[in-house]
Each structure stands twice: as structure tokens, then as C-alpha cells.
Amino acid sequence: MHKSSPSLLSIVAHARSGALDHAWRLFQEAGLEGVEDDAAVLSVRGRLFKDRGLAAVTLDERQGFYRQAAEAYGRAGAISGATYPLINAATLALLAGDAGQARRRAADVLARLDGGEAEPDTPYYTAATRAEALLLTGETGRAREALAEAMALAPRAWEDHASTLSQFSLILEALNEDIGWLDALRPPRSLHFAGHMAVAPDDVDVAGEVDAFLKRESIGFGFGALAAGADIIIAEALLAHGAELHLLLPAAVEAFRRASVAAQGEGWAMRFDAVLARAETVQTFGHPDDPQHPLAVRLAAEAAMGQALTHARTLASDAVQLLILEEADTVSAGGSAWMAHAWQAAGRRGQVIVAPRAGVTAAMPEAPAATLAAMLEVQIATDIDDSLASVRRHADTALSSLVRAIEEGPSPLAPPSWRGASVQLAFATPGDAAEAARRIVAALPESAACRIAGAYGLVLEGRAGGPRFLGPTAALPADILRSTPPGAVLVTELFAWAMQVGEARPPRAEYVGDLPGMDIETPVRLYTLKV
Numbered sequence: 001m002h003k004s005s006p007s008l009l010s011i012v013a014h015a016r017s018g019a020l021d022h023a024w025r026l027f028q029e030a031g032l033e034g035v036e037d038d039a040a041v042l043s044v045r046g047r048l049f050k051d052r053g054l055a056a057v058t059l060d061e062r063q064g065f066y067r068q069a070a071e072a073y074g075r076a077g078a079i080s081g082a083t084y085p086l087i088n089a090a091t092l093a094l095l096a097g098d099a100g101q102a103r104r105r106a107a108d109v110l111a112r113l114d115g116g117e118a119e120p121d122t123p124y125y126t127a128a129t130r131a132e133a134l135l136l137t138g139e140t141g142r143a144r145e146a147l148a149e150a151m152a153l154a155p156r157a158w159e160d161h162a163s164t165l166s167q168f169s170l171i172l173e174a175l176n177e178d179i180g181w182l183d184a185l186r187p188p189r190s191l192h193f194a195g196h197m198a199v200a201p202d203d204v205d206v207a208g209e210v211d212a213f214l215k216r217e218s219i220g221f222g223f224g225a226l227a228a229g230a231d232i233i234i235a236e237a238l239l240a241h242g243a244e245l246h247l248l249l250p251a252a253v254e255a256f257r258r259a260s261v262a263a264q265g266e267g268w269a270m271r272f273d274a275v276l277a278r279a280e281t282v283q284t285f286g287h288p289d290d291p292q293h294p295l296a297v298r299l300a301a302e303a304a305m306g307q308a309l310t311h312a313r314t315l316a317s318d319a320v321q322l323l324i325l326e327e328a329d330t331v332s333a334g335g336s337a338w339m340a341h342a343w344q345a346a347g348r349r350g351q352v353i354v355a356p357r358a359g360v361t362a363a364m365p366e367a368p369a370a371t372l373a374a375m376l377e378v379q380i381a382t383d384i385d386d387s388l389a390s391v392r393r394h395a396d397t398a399l400s401s402l403v404r405a406i407e408e409g410p411s412p413l414a415p416p417s418w419r420g421a422s423v424q425l426a427f428a429t430p431g432d433a434a435e436a437a438r439r440i441v442a443a444l445p446e447s448a449a450c451r452i453a454g455a456y457g458l459v460l461e462g463r464a465g466g467p468r469f470l471g472p473t474a475a476l477p478a479d480i481l482r483s484t485p486p487g488a489v490l491v492t493e494l495f496a497w498a499m500q501v502g503e504a505r506p507p508r509a510e511y512v513g514d515l516p517g518m519d520i521e522t523p524v525r526l527y528t529l530k531v
Contacts, residue, residue, distance in 0.1 A: 007032075008044050015051050016512050016528065019488035021449075024048055042076035043085050045069075050092060055530070066096035074105070083109050084121060087129050090136050091167065094174050106136035124154040128164045135171055144181060151185060158187040162316035169316075187315040188220020191238070192308040192343070192350075194301060194336050195230020195324030197260065200358035201267055203233075206324060209353045210237045217320050219243055223308040225250065225300055226272055226279075228264035230324035230336075230355070235275045244280045246311075248304040250296035252284055259292055285494065286458060295372055295458055299494075301339055306497025310509070321350030326357050346504040373413060373469060374433035374456045374495060377477035378402065378440060379422040380449075397445055405443035409436040414468045424477070426469055430456050430491075430499035434507050437489050438531035453480035454491035454529075456498050480515060480526065489529040496527035507531050 007030050014023035027033060027048060035041045046069045053065030070092035077086035090105035110133045113126070121129070127150035135143035147168070151161055165182055172179040191214075199206060213219075214237055222238040223246045225231050238245050249256045253276070262269040276282065285303055286296025305321075312319035321343045323336055343350050380398045399421070406416055406425065410432035417424040427433040437452050444450055457473035476492065484490045491499075496509035508530040515524035 008040060011044060012047065013512070014485050014488075015048055016510065019485040019528075020048070020051055020055060022485045022487050024052075036075065037079065039076040039080035039082070039085065042072045042079070046072035046076065046085065046088060046092070050088075053092075053095070063096045066092045067098075070096055070098075070101075081112070083112055083126075083129050086112070087132055091132065091171060094136060095170060099175075102136050103138070106133040109133040110137065122154070124150055124157055124160055127153055128160075132164075132167065132171070135168065140177065147185060158315045161185070161187055162314060165316045187317045188218050188243070189317055190221040190223065190308045190312040190315075190319040191217070191219045191243075192305045192319065192321045192339075193222055193224040193231070193234040193238075193323070194304070194339055195234070195353075195355070196326055196336055196357065197227050197229035197231075197264060198326075198357035199229040199233060199324060199355045201265070201271075203355060203358070206353055206355045207233060207237065210234055210322070210324075211240075213322055213351055213353075214238065214241050214243070219320075221308070221311055222246065223248065223304045223311070225260075225304065226256075226275060227260040228268035228272070232261075232268060232271050232275060233324070234322060235279075236271065239275065239278055245275070245278065246307065247276070247279045247282045248300045248307065249282065249284045250286045250293065250300040253282065256284075295370060299372060299457060299498075302498040302501050303494055305339065305343065306494075306500045309500045310497055319348065321348065322353070323350065324353045324355050327354060342502045345502045346500075370458050370460050370471075371413070372428075372457065373459045373473070374427045374430040374454060374498075375459065375469065375474050375477050376425040376427070376433050376437060377422065377453045377481050378425065378437075379451045379481055380444070398450075401443045401445060402440060402450070405439040406436065409439040412436075417468055422481075424468075424474075426459070426474075429502075430454070430495050431501075431503050431506065433495070434499050434529055434531065437529060438507065441487075441489065441531050449486040451481055451484040451486060452489040453477040453484050454489070454495050455480070456492065456495040476524070480524075483516060483526075489531050490526045491529055493525040493527060496529070499529075 011023050011026050011030070014026060027045070032041050032045070049065045049069035049072060053062045053069060056062035056065055070089045073085040073089035073092060077083075077089055086105060086109050090102050090109060093105060094102035109129065113130050113133070127146065131143050131146035131150055134146055147164070150164070154160060165186060168182055169179050172182075210233060219238065219241065221244045222235065224234065226235055226247050226249065235245055257269065257272055261272045283303070286293060286299045308319045321340070323340055325336060325340075340350065340352060380402065402423070406412075406423070410427060413426040413428055425433070425436060427436060433454055437454070440450060440452065455473050455476040458471065459474045460470040462468050462470045480490055480492070490512065491509070493511075499509065500506045509527040510530070512526055512528050515526055
């Protein structure tokens with residue numbers, strides 16, 4: 001007798017975390033592999049095979065997994081009669097190379113929908129299912145109309161739209177059809193914005209250029225800070241355009257308002273308060289009391305850029321950047337110019353609006369003995385069991401592979417700190433840390449796996465004879481590791497965001513849940529890295 005649905009939820013959670021092999025092992029150990037009479041179990045089996053197909057390298061391997069996924073979803077649909085598994089079975093049959101079966105299954109879905117059979121899905125998903133079935137049966141024109149009608153039913157269900165658009169992209173690519181028409185249905189673009197604080201408060205030319213840019217780029221979401229000057233001018237324009245505003249500040253709100261807004265004039269402070277009240281989200285990073293700490297400023301800016309990029313990818317849309325600088329030449333344009341270089345280095349689009357300084361801003365203070373670091377905690381976990389005998393049997397081979405992967409990867413900030421079968425590593429950037437994690441996962445033999453946890457932020461350098469790095473960021477990976485399944489790489493949200501800055505093709509990161517057991521006001525959100 002197979003286990004109950006909570007086991008299925010756990011298996012899906014492991015699959016979402018990126019631990020596909022572990023998820024499949026749990027599925028087998030729960031006695032679910034041979035179950036043929038339970039639609040929920042069969043749907044999870046289809047999900048697992050689909051995920052393995054998406055991760056496969058060769059076409060033959062990919063189509064093999066898709067074929068097994070289609071069969072599992074097909075049996076689930078035959079049992080439940082629901083169109084969700086049936087439309088998945090149809091699409092996966094196409095991806096597996098069987099266009100004829102895809103058309104037949106899609107036609108069955110249309111017949112069920114036309115017959116008025118009750119569906120548990122939302123009106124949006126029922127309508128999107130019809131559009132997907134029409135696409136699979138070759139009626140692309142009707143599919144386009146049906147998809148537009150579906151999105152009109154839930155015009156701000158951006159993530160649902162993105163999931164559907166990703167599915168349609170796979171189908172159109174498999175059919176060798178143009179996917180360009182999907183662009184008109186994509187959610188609005190995301191914007192990273194920043195600039196200097198000494199913009200004149202009544203500069204109508206700058207305000208006009210900002211307004212024109214937002215219209216031209218169809219911006220629907222903005223991510224940045226809210227200092228006096230450029231930040232507030234752009235944030236006000238975003239709200240005027242009906243965009244969502246997400247604020248990322250380098251210190252607690254009151255400290256930031258006092259040092260980076262009110263110090264430039266009471267008029268700016270009043271505008272700050274009005275914008276803050278309408279922001280969708282407000283997050284703080286770095287030093288809690290020093291809004292002008294240079295590392296805190298950089299951390300908040302990296303978070304804003306990364307969140308804009310993550311949000312755009314989640315919605316299957318695009319992200320652009322808007323900076324207000326004192327010179328068009330970003331080489332000499334001041335403190336915000338590094339953001340333009342980081343953005344452009346990855347081949348991303350953006351615009352610089354020139355606004356000469358209308359006043360004087362305080363110089364940034366010198367940074368204390370702290371640094372930004374991407375911390376990794378790596379622990380070897382055998383693929384067989386957790387017994388001491390198993391660890392000893394595989395430890396020598398696994399440890400030697402781990403050492404070699406570290407030596408051949410990006411250079412850490414300090415020598416690795418070893419603790420038995422685990423090691424702490426520190427890197428200058430999340431990108432370097434992610435590459436190190438990829439090399440470690442690839443280097444370990446099949447008889448062993450590993451758990452890897454990561455965090456990014458401000459760390460203090462320890463004294464000789466003690467831990468090399470200190471502080472909450474340095475300690476957090478060890479806590480995350482306890483919730484990391486074998487074969488997975490889990491990192492903090494800030495790590496996942498900042499990893500994308502300056503990287504044209506960063507590893508894919510997906511949100512998997514909050515770190516359990518943390519007695520803190522703000523949850524630690526965890527992402528899985530698909531290394």
C-alpha cells in the first residue's frame with residue numbers, strides 16, 4: 001500500500017529544490033513506482049519525469065523522459081477525467097516526438113471542455129488549457145485568440161501567464177513555428193533604477209525623459225532605493241504609470257530617511273514619505289544604522305538589480321535599467337556608474353539620463369574591516385545511507401574529488417576551513433561561489449552526493465586562531481545545510497539575486513520555501529541553484 005499525499009508533497013518539494021535524484025529515490029522508497037490506480041501519484045510521477053527531461057542533456061535522453069511523463073499523465077487523466085493531466089500528456093507527447101498522439105489527446109481535451117464537464121481549475125487555467133489544446137491541434141490562430149481571452153480573465157495573474165507562455169514556447173519550438181507573437185502577451189518589463197542624489201527637485205527635463213522611457217519600455221515593475229534626487233524622481237514616475245514599486249534600502253527606513261533624504265531638504269523628505277506609503281514592498285540590507293556605508297549601498301544595489309532580473313525571468317518577461325548620472329560617460333560619472341557597467345557587462349539594455357549636480361552630497365565614509373562575501377558550506381552525503389560504515393567506505397574518494405574541485409575552481413577569499421566531511425568556503429562574488437558549487441557537484445563520484453548551502457552579505461574577518469569569517473552571513477549556511485537534501489544547492493534570496501549581477505547566463509535559481517526553525521522576524525527565503 002502506497003503512502004499518503006503528504007509524502008507526495010514532500011517528493012514534489014525535493015524536486016523543486018533541484019534534488020531530482022533524491023526526489024525520485026523517495027518516490028521509489030515510498031512504494032509509488034508501481035502504483036497505476038492513483039491519479040495523484042501518477043501526476044507526481046509525470047512531474048518528476050518532466051523535470052528530468054528538462055534537465056537532460058541529449059535529445060534522446062530528453063525525449064525518453066518526456067515519453068514516460070506523457071504516459072504517466074495520460075493514465076492519471078484516464079482515471080480522474082481532469083483536463084490538467086490530459087493536456088500535460090498531450091504536450092509531453094509532442095515534446096517526446098509523437099505529434100500524432102499529441103493531436104489526438106488535445107482533441108480529447110477540447111471535446112471534454114466543449115462538453116461542459118466541470119473543472120476544478122480557475123477560469124484562467126480552464127481557458128488557457130483550451131488555448132493549449134488548440135495550439136496542439138494545429139489551430140494556431142484560434143489558439144492566439146483563446147490565449148488572449150484567457151489572460152483577460154486574470155489580467156494581473158502575471159506568474160500564471162508566465163507559466164503558460166513558457167509552455168507555449170516549448171510547443172511552438174517543437175512545431176518549428178514562430179514564437180514572436182507571444183511577446184505581445186508577455187507581462188510588463190521590470191526596471192532597475194538608480195542615480196545621484198543632487199538632481200534638482202524641479203528638473204522638468206529629467207522628469208520628461210523618465211516619463212518617456214517608462215512609456216516606451218512598457219515598465220510595470222520598478223526595483224531600487226529611495227534616496228533624494230534620482231531615486232525619488234523615478235519612483236514617483238513609476239507610481240504615476242501604475243507600476244508596482246519595490247524598494248531595497250541599505251539601512252533601516254528611519255536611518256535611511258534621515259541621512260539620505262531629509263539631509264537634502266524637507267521637500268525631499270515629504271516626497272519620500274508619500275512614495276514610501278505606496279510601495280508594494282520595502283526591504284533593507286547591509287548595516288542597520290548606517291545608510292551611507294559603501295558596502296551596504298552596494299549590497300542594496302546588487303539586490304535591486306538581481307530582484308529586477310529574477311522578477312522578469314519569473315514572469316517570462318524582460319528587465320531594463322534606468323540611471324540618472326551627472327555625465328553620459330559612465331567611466332567618470334560618479335558612484336552609481338558601476339551599476340551601468342555591471343548591467344551592460346551581461347549584454348542587458350539600459351539608458352542613462354544626464355542631470356548635472358544641483359547641489360553637494362556628503363562623501364561616503366570609509367568602510368570598516370568588513371567585506372562582502374559569498375559563503376558556502378559543503379557537506380558530503382553518501383548516496384546509499386547515512387551509516388558511519390557507508391561514510392567511511394566512500395569518504396576517501398569523495399574527499400579527494402572535493403579537494404580537487406575546490407583547487408581547480410574560482411579562488412576563494414581565504415583557505416578552505418575543513419570540519420571532518422564538511423568545508424566552509426568564502427568567495428568574492430556569488431557568481432564565483434555558484435561556479436565552485438557546480439564544479440563540486442560535477443566532480444563527486446556516483447557513490448556520493450553532497451549538500452551545499454550558501455549565503456551572501458557583509459561578513460567580519462575573524463582573528464588568527466579562530467573562524468576566518470564571522471557574523472550572521474558567515475554562520476547562516478550551516479543552518480541552511482540542515483534543511484538541504486542530498487544533491488541540492490540551497491542559497492539565500494540575496495545570494496540568488498546578486499549572483500545575476502554582471503553574469504550573462506547565471507545558473508537558474510528558483511524559490512523553494514523559507515528556512516524552518518528560525519526565530520526571527522523576517523523569514524530566510526531559500527532558492528535552489530540548478531548547477
